[in-house]
Amino acid sequence: MSNEKEKMMKKGKKNRNRWLHLRLSEEEFKILQKYFEESLCPKLSDFARLNLLKKPVVLKYRNTSLDDLMAELIKLRAELNSIGNNFNQAVKKLHSQSQVSEFKVWIMSFETDKKMLFNSIGEIEIIIRNLAEKWLQS
Incomplete structure (x- = not known):
């Protein structure tokens, strides 16, 4: 091989003009x-x-057990979001009916539960996101 061709190959130029059938x-x-x-x-x-x-x-390379785990976690995240949305809609509906004093008491007592639920959902979403990043890198 000539020096010129060797230099071209070392530089990374790929002048492929030969066919192999x-x-x-x-x-x-x-x-x-x-x-x-x-x-x-x-x-x-x-x-x-x-x-x-x-x-x-x-x-x-894919870790199939991690793939299975991710599929389940994705379903869990969707389900948690659905539960959170339903809970939020119920509380909003109860807020609109604030003329009944019993509903006000219920709303106040469950406000803490709502915060706990949404905190838990947030923590689970962070865990799922971290696992998803690890999964994508595997």
Whole structure:
């Protein structure tokens, strides 16, 4: 190889003008496709090139138990938001009927429960957000 070509390759320029034609059986192609999908390579040609040149290929890795946990936590977050919204609507409705003194007493006594509920929802959302960030990085 000439010095000029070596310099170009070292600089990262990729002047790919050579074709490699390769025939595969259906089974071989399925295997290649499976491994490609498990990699982080954006194109099949990139994946094949890295393998042919014996360069490292970065593979995707997912912790399935963490995936399952995230699915459940997402459902829990949606359910908690729904409960919080329903609770808030009920309290607003009771506030609109403030002419009845019994409702006022109920509203005042449950205001503390409302604050506790929303604090708990906030804490759970923070935990879910932190777990989601860890999950996305895995």
